[in-house]
């Protein structure tokens with residue numbers, strides 16, 4: 001809301017009274033926070049708005065599993081009042097970084113209070129990274145219900161660190177939560193457009209187990225195909241066998257950038273190779289998945305289009 005104030009011969013555009021009162025403080029003393037990786041960096045920004053200044057350690061299109069923190073990360077962490085992390089072992093380097101900085105603020109673990117985390121029975125692997133056997137699967141944000149928990153933890157963390165703006169964080173948090181609720185309903189409605197017996201895809205990722213559980217899509221991962229190297233002829237043969245035996249045509253495997261390989265698979269098994277899904281990082285700004293909400297919409301649209309061809 002705004003109104004015009006006439007001062008002498010000039011017309012000044014002024015904001016509402018409440019906004020006027022808080023604007024100088026907001027501009028000068030924004031709460032400095034750090035998010036460990038791009039997806040939660042976006043969530044923190046959604047809730048903090050222009051009252052906070054967010055630095056993100058692992059940026060767009062980067063792999064948090066294998067990340068090596070830099071001196072500039074340490075500088076940002078040292079200056080921060082709050083450090084937002086995913087937890088469940090996702091950021092194996094975070095303790096080292098916090099010690100080295102050193103970090104003197106409050107660490108907020110966004111998976112705190114999570115219901116029924118999945119266990120990595122087989123010692124999951126993706127992105128060239130192996131998780132310990134029996135550890136919890138950290139890719140919890142692939143279920144929007146968990147993202148809503150993240151949002152609640154972010155509101156609590158910001159409100160505690162900056163009580164003067166607590167109400168604003170709660171309001172923005174409530175608005176974000178409403179949007180996430182709508183997004184969750186949209187995902188379910190999109191998956192529902194695919195016949196139940198077609199809700200399956202092949203992917204080299206093990207990053208979508210929470211998505212699979214929440215939205216009823218089966219992700220078959222061919223054994224031996226990892227995301228960090230070109231698959232062998234034997235692995236390709238195994239993949240084609242898997243596609244034929246399951247009737248799955250929708251495949252999402254990032255490392256198959258070799259067009260000849262993709263053509264071979266498409267020819268031999270009638271496969272349809274979808275675009276790379278966004279699992280652990282946002283796209284760069286302006287890309288198709290530069291926010292958490294856009295990431296989810298992109299992945300769901302790609303998955304649904306692929307599964308319709310099964």
Ligand SMILES: [Zn+2]
Nearest residue numbers: 065126207280
């Ligand atoms: Zn991952």
